[in-house]
Amino acid sequence: TAQVTGGLSGSQFIRTVPAIDEYMGGIVQASAPWDILGVTQCYDYNPATRLGMLLQIQGVVTMTWKCDSLMVTNSIVLWGMAIYLVALQLIFLRRSVICSVPVYMSKNVVGLAILFVAFYGNENLQALTTFLIQNPVGGFASTFYALLGPIQVASIVGIMTGTLIQIWFNPLVVTQTWLILVFSVLNWVIVFVLEGFVFPYKNENLPSLCGLATSTSCFVFSAIPHTYYLSAIISGAIVIIAIIVIHVHATKYSSAYTIPQTHSALVYLNVPDFSTIATTTRGCVAIMPGGHVGVDEGILLIKNMLHVSDTVMTRSSNVQYELIYRFTPKFVRRLFSNAVGSILIYEVRDGKITRHFQHLFLHEMDIGRMDGMTGYLT
Numbered sequence: 001t002a003q004v005t006g007g008l009s010g011s012q013f014i015r016t017v018p019a020i021d022e023y024m025g026g027i028v029q030a031s032a033p034w035d036i037l038g039v040t041q042c043y044d045y046n047p048a049t050r051l052g053m054l055l056q057i058q059g060v061v062t063m064t065w066k067c068d069s070l071m072v073t074n075s076i077v078l079w080g081m082a083i084y085l086v087a088l089q090l091i092f093l094r095r096s097v098i099c100s101v102p103v104y105m106s107k108n109v110v111g112l113a114i115l116f117v118a119f120y121g122n123e124n125l126q127a128l129t130t131f132l133i134q135n136p137v138g139g140f141a142s143t144f145y146a147l148l149g150p151i152q153v154a155s156i157v158g159i160m161t162g163t164l165i166q167i168w169f170n171p172l173v174v175t176q177t178w179l180i181l182v183f184s185v186l187n188w189v190i191v192f193v194l195e196g197f198v199f200p201y202k203n204e205n206l207p208s209l210c211g212l213a214t215s216t217s218c219f220v221f222s223a224i225p226h227t228y229y230l231s232a233i234i235s236g237a238i239v240i241i242a243i244i245v246i247h248v249h250a251t252k253y254s255s256a257y258t259i260p261q262t263h264s265a266l267v268y269l270n271v272p273d274f275s276t277i278a279t280t281t282r283g284c285v286a287i288m289p290g291g292h293v294g295v296d297e298g299i300l301l302i303k304n305m306l307h308v309s310d311t312v313m314t315r316s317s318n319v320q321y322e323l324i325y326r327f328t329p330k331f332v333r334r335l336f337s338n339a340v341g342s343i344l345i346y347e348v349r350d351g352k353i354t355r356h357f358q359h360l361f362l363h364e365m366d367i368g369r370m371d372g373m374t375g376y377l378t
Contacts, residue, residue, distance in 0.1 A: 022218040024127040025211035029064040030135070061135075065128050069121025074114040075152055081105065082159060088319060091326075092306055095375025097283050098298030099177045102162030104316070106170060107304070111163050118156045122195075123228040125149035130200040130221050150195035157235045158188035164239045165246065172279050173302035176246050183242035190238070191231045199227040246279060255281040257293055264352040265295050265377045269303065277302055286376055294351070294376025305346075310372040312365045313346045313353060325362045337362035351378040 005011045020031040044052040085101045093100060105111040132146035162180040166173070174180060203221035210218040259281065261272060274281050277299060284296035297307045306316045314322075321340050328336050342359035351374060 019217070020215045022210055022212055022215035023131055023205075024123065024220055024224065025208075026215070027066055027068075027124055027127040028131045029066075029212070029215065030061050030131070031064070032061045063131070065124075067121065067124040069117050069124060071118070071121055071125065071152065074117050075156070077110065078114050078156060078159060081110065084320070084323075087323060088306075088316075091323070092308055092319070093298050093301075093375075095373075096296050096298035097177055098173060098175055098296060098301060099162065099180065100298070100301060101159070102166040102180060103173055103298075103301040105160075105163040106166040111160055112167075115156060115160045118153055119229065119232040122153060122231065123224055125153060126195065126199060126224050126228050127221060129195065130203045130224065133200045134203075134205075146200075147196045150192050153195055153231065154188045154192035157191045157231070158184045161187045161235070161239055161242070165242050168243050169246070169279055171302060172277060173299055174246060175278050175280055175282070175284050175296070175299070176249055179242065179246050179249065183238060183245075187235045187238050191235055194231055194234070199223065199230070202227065250280040253280065253282050255283075255285045257281075257285045257287065259285065259293050259295065263293065263295065263378070264354075265300070268346070268353040268355075274299065288351070288374065288376060288378055292351075292378040294374065294378050297373075297375055297377055300377075307348060307373060307377070309366040310369045311348055312360070312367075313348050314343055314365075318343050321362060322365070322367055325367055334363055337364075348377075351376065353377060 002014050003011055004014055018031065020029055022029050046052045081104075082101060085104055088104075089096075089100045126149070129146050129149045132142050136142050161184040162174075165180055165183070202223040204223075205219040206222050208218050208220040259266065259274060266273065269277065271277060274295070278284065281295070284299060286294045288294040300306065300313075301316065304316045305313055306319055307313045308319060308322055321343070325333060325336060338361065340362055342361055343365070344357060345360050345365060347354045347356040347358075350372070
């Protein structure tokens with residue numbers, strides 16, 4: 001509290017006035033104790049229209065964002081899964097044209113749950129983005145922070161685009177990874193532009209009922225009730241277009257090589273040809289030294305199998321232990337191997353899957369020996 005003296009009305013006491021503005025039912029709150037003298041210019045004030053007066057107030061504003069969905073948790077989970085699958089790709093499938101991310105994530109509900117929560121809680125991110133864009137702060141990178149929400153939503157959509165495509169084609173593995181990449185990037189760009197540069201600028205502040213008892217002024221952003229679900233619709237339409245394009249491409253373009261029914265992968269899978277497990281073998285087949293037909297090892301991902309060393313093929317659910325084993329100090333590897341226990345493996349000899357299988361410990365699986373892996377099965 002301060003005392004102002006020398007005025008026409010005598011001495012007056014003044015104190016801070018707490019003002020709390022609420023947006024979208026309390027998703028965003030902006031609070032400020034206005035304790036700095038306002039600068040006003042009223043010489044051009046028109047009493048008839050009540051327009052023309054300028055009030056400038058400077059102070060510190062505290063913004064509070066309350067998100068009612070698990071956006072941070074979901075982002076961390078999806079980021080962790082993506083990093084793990086990228087590591088798996090680089091170590092075991094670096095020569096493969098098939099991406100492990102959509103295939104792996106199409107076999108569980110984690111990705112779908114994250115995508116649902118992202119769209120369900122998109123109102124929270126749009127409210128934050130709109131507020132930061134409408135209220136830029138001098139000397140502070142508010143525009144950068146305003147775009148973090150759109151980046152998050154766009155990244156989730158981009159990662160899940162390939163997963164949704166793969167889910168549609170299950171139990172066939174989508175081998176046209178380049179088409180998945182094109183539509184994933186397209187979806188990312190479109191969602192980012194819409195969420196960061198289109199939707200926020202369509203909002204106006206409208207008076208509303210307060211959702212929190214502590215708020216003094218309450219507003220809603222006019223466009224958010226109609227825009228928070230549009231990204232889901234538009235990105236879904238792009239996924240449908242991608243599915244059609246991949247289907248047409250697989251129909252019109254087939255492999256130039258004929259895979260014999262005696263191929264070790266066909267014998268192991270007990271199928272007559274690869275049309276029962278892959279959209280197309282174009283780009284996944286090569287002629288190996290000696291004239292043998294080689295098939296991309298990544299195709300086995302659809303059956304949850306992975307070639308992990310020169311002589312071992314195992315289920316993809318076991319690969320996490322093998323990755324940990326690779327980066328474990330040598331003096332504790334045996335202890336870790338015994339703690340995990342034996343794992344069912346299939347033997348691979350000279351790139352051919354044999355009918356022999358057995359249970360081995362991690363230290364018995366030749367982990368790290370991959371010189372004989374060409375990326376193709378014969």
